[in-house]
Amino acid sequence: MTIILDPGASLAHDIADPGxxxxxxxxxxxxxxxxxxWRSWDWVSEIWAxxxxxxxxxxxxxxxxxxxxxEGEQADREYGALLAQSDMAIVGLGNCGSCTSWTIADALTxxxxxxxxIAVATAHFEGLANNLAKRGGRSGLRLHVLPxxxxxxxxxQVHDIARNHYRSFLRNFGVRSGLAEQSAA
Amino acid sequence: MAQxxxxxxxxxxxxxxRVQDFLIAGGRFPDELIAVLPPLRAECTVEKIAINAVxxxxxxxxxxxxxxxxxxxxxxxxxxAGLNATTxxxxxxxxxxxxxxxxxxIPYQAGCLGGVASPAVAIGRAIRLIMRNVAGQLIGSTSQxxxxxxxxxxxxVFGEWEERSPWAPLAERRGVPGDAVTAYGAMGTANICxxxxxxADGFLDMIAKSxxxxxxxxxxxxxxxxxxxxxxxxxxxxxxxxxxxxxxxxQAYLWDKCALPIDWFRPEYRDPIAxxxxxxxxxxxxxxPMPDDVLVMVAGGEGGLHAAMLHSWGTCLTVTRPVTV
Numbered sequence: 001m002t003i004i005l006d007p008g009a010s011l012a013h014d015i016a017d018p019g020x021x022x023x024x025x026x027x028x029x030x031x032x033x034x035x036x037x038w039r040s041w042d043w044v045s046e047i048w049a050x051x052x053x054x055x056x057x058x059x060x061x062x063x064x065x066x067x068x069x070x071e072g073e074q075a076d077r078e079y080g081a082l083l084a085q086s087d088m089a090i091v092g093l094g095n096c097g098s099c100t101s102w103t104i105a106d107a108l109t110x111x112x113x114x115x116x117x118i119a120v121a122t123a124h125f126e127g128l129a130n131n132l133a134k135r136g137g138r139s140g141l142r143l144h145v146l147p148x149x150x151x152x153x154x155x156x157q158v159h160d161i162a163r164n165h166y167r168s169f170l171r172n173f174g175v176r177s178g179l180a181e182q183s184a185a
Numbered sequence: 186m187a188q189x190x191x192x193x194x195x196x197x198x199x200x201x202x203r204v205q206d207f208l209i210a211g212g213r214f215p216d217e218l219i220a221v222l223p224p225l226r227a228e229c230t231v232e233k234i235a236i237n238a239v240x241x242x243x244x245x246x247x248x249x250x251x252x253x254x255x256x257x258x259x260x261x262x263x264x265x266a267g268l269n270a271t272t273x274x275x276x277x278x279x280x281x282x283x284x285x286x287x288x289x290x291i292p293y294q295a296g297c298l299g300g301v302a303s304p305a306v307a308i309g310r311a312i313r314l315i316m317r318n319v320a321g322q323l324i325g326s327t328s329q330x331x332x333x334x335x336x337x338x339x340x341x342v343f344g345e346w347e348e349r350s351p352w353a354p355l356a357e358r359r360g361v362p363g364d365a366v367t368a369y370g371a372m373g374t375a376n377i378c379x380x381x382x383x384x385a386d387g388f389l390d391m392i393a394k395s396x397x398x399x400x401x402x403x404x405x406x407x408x409x410x411x412x413x414x415x416x417x418x419x420x421x422x423x424x425x426x427x428x429x430x431x432x433x434x435x436q437a438y439l440w441d442k443c444a445l446p447i448d449w450f451r452p453e454y455r456d457p458i459a460x461x462x463x464x465x466x467x468x469x470x471x472x473x474p475m476p477d478d479v480l481v482m483v484a485g486g487e488g489g490l491h492a493a494m495l496h497s498w499g500t501c502l503t504v505t506r507p508v509t510v
């Protein structure tokens with residue numbers, strides 16, 4: 001009998017649980033991971049940060065830049081230090097192939113510390129984000145999906161999108177607040 | 186194909202017997218772990234390399250090169266996770282130095298970037314099948330490449346014509362003398378033609394200015410750094426070396442000329458580029474940060490007239506590894 005050997009590899013052990021809910025916002029430290037690629041994510045996250053601060057949270061931004069070589073090692077140390085002093089993490093933006101890869105990698109790092117974590121991607125890259133999370137061993141990773149295309153829109157329009165998505169974002173993140181529990185408009 | 190293992194070309198069935206023969210010829214233990222490959226974060230063992238290499242039509246004597254290449258690509262500096270997922274059309278190009286070029290018949294003369302019959306095609310295809318089957322790089326699923334590139338089928342595997350180079354071999358300059366492989370994240374290959382120049386500065390001007398096109402990833406307002414690679418044919422290399430016997434001077438010349446004035450870019454690009462600190466006092470933006478980031482090698486036919494440029498994807502840093510048996 002001829003035996004054909006399998007050239008492929010199997011998936012890592014999977015965690016389907018989304019991890020802890022974000023819960024209350026007041027008095028909590030929230031890390032928002034932004035990047036050097038997407039101005040639209042800067043615009044969305046500044047609206048969300050303003051709203052989170054209004055609910056009593058303390059928000060810290062961290063910008064992901066070069067992730068290879070010495071610069072990358074330094075970035076990993078900075079990001080790890082930020083996560084160590086944060087109560088929850090918002091990680092974006094998956095809006096291309098490589099940036100979705102890094103967004104999910106950074107979200108998985110945050111989730112692995114046990115803090116409530118949510119990744120953010122645009123609709124075109126939702127499938128990639130879910131695939132990478134699954135292949136990274138955490139298919140349950142929370143993901144909030146923004147419209148696509150996003151980065152070609154003017155700032156005012158992106159701000160409107162951020163405001164319109166804020167409530168559903170809170171729900172996806174498991175936030176307990178009056179606003180999150182209101183039904184969508 | 187039905188199993189999802191293929192690239193569209195016929196495959197050689199990886200029977201137990203064929204894989205065993207390959208492993209014996211390759212002289213490695215099957216359970217040896219070579220690397221963990223993203224996005225699947227899968228363990229790539231010698232056996233997995235052998236199975237895919239058999240499917241691609243490789244022979245066992247390529248095993249040391251395959252293992253070294255996979256190891257280089259899995260180095261965190263290379264950012265294989267991003268490279269395998271990107272919308273870009275990047276593929277790891279493998280440049281081979283040392284006597285192993287001749288032992289494996291890796292092309293470095295005429296047609297070295299494609300078209301010449303060589304085992305390099307099967308070696309490149311084996312690497313691509315490993316990316317597909319072991320690493321899990323699949324278009325539309327884990328790879329978002331908008332166009333892809335022909336190099337994603339049989340790779341880009343070529344050598345340096347060290348015997349005709351007036352400078353030390355690329356890998357040796359990168360600290361790895363002898364048999365070595367350099368993994369470089371290439372956005373395909375492009376040709377530079379010049380039928381007028383007859384001086385070192387003339388050839389280098391044409392190469393540098395051709396490399397400086399605004400859509401190159403190195404000019405992205407989001408790119409903190411990039412590298413670039415050019416292959417110079419031996420006829421031009423000989424002329425260039427008479428004026429610039431030190432390769433560092435060739436790199437410095439290319440780096441200097443491979444730049445664009447900032448006012449060449451539309452206004453909306455200027456602030457992001459300035460924020461990265463990339464505008465020099467003379468108002469120019471260089472494709473790559475430093476002269477060392479211009480990789481230069483000698484390869485190609487004796488017909489001259491052409492150089493080849495391989496732009497880098499950006500965030501992946503070139504990695505050179507020794508090829509050991």
